[in-house]
Amino acid sequence: MMKRWMGVVAVTLWCWMGVVAVTLWCLGGGVALGEDKEKPVRVKVDAKDVKVNINEATKTELMHLSGVGAGGAQKIIDYRQAHGPFKKAQDLEKVDGIGKGVIEKNSGRITVK
Numbered sequence: 001m002m003k004r005w006m007g008v009v010a011v012t013l014w015c016w017m018g019v020v021a022v023t024l025w026c027l028g029g030g031v032a033l034g035e036d037k038e039k040p041v042r043v044k045v046d047a048k049d050v051k052v053n054i055n056e057a058t059k060t061e062l063m064h065l066s067g068v069g070a071g072g073a074q075k076i077i078d079y080r081q082a083h084g085p086f087k088k089a090q091d092l093e094k095v096d097g098i099g100k101g102v103i104e105k106n107s108g109r110i111t112v113k
Contacts, residue, residue, distance in 0.1 A: 053111045054092065055085040065109065067102040086112050 050064055054076065062073035072095075079095045080086065089110040092098045103110065 051109050051111050052106075053113045054089070055080065055112055065102065066105040068098070072097055072102075088112055 052061055052065055054062070057076075059070065059073045059077060062068055062076055063070060068076070075095050075097055076092065083094075086092065089103055089112060091112075092103055092110070093100060
């Protein structure tokens with residue numbers, strides 16, 4: 001009877017040790033101890049290289065255009081919502097406060113899709 005009881009205790013102990021091991025592994029992010037997690041690679045992108053689709057861009061994305069601040073970006077969005085999508089980059093001149101200078105500064109970066 002004593003041997004049988006000792007066997008049950010040993011099996012129970014092994015089961016609990018397994019549960020603890022799996023729990024610790026999960027809490028550790030699923031990597032083995034001592035392994036380094038991969039660190040994300042950050043790539044700097046010059047804002048001058050980013051193309052901006054003026055028909056879909058958010059306020060923040062529009063602000064990446066040279067000469068366009070928060071107010072100008074909001075005016076572009078308001079104009080777009082009121083008049084529909086832009087057909088060409090030069091249509092930005094129709095937006096109050098956005099002139100030829102903005103279009104010239106951002107030549108090649110403004111897209112219309």
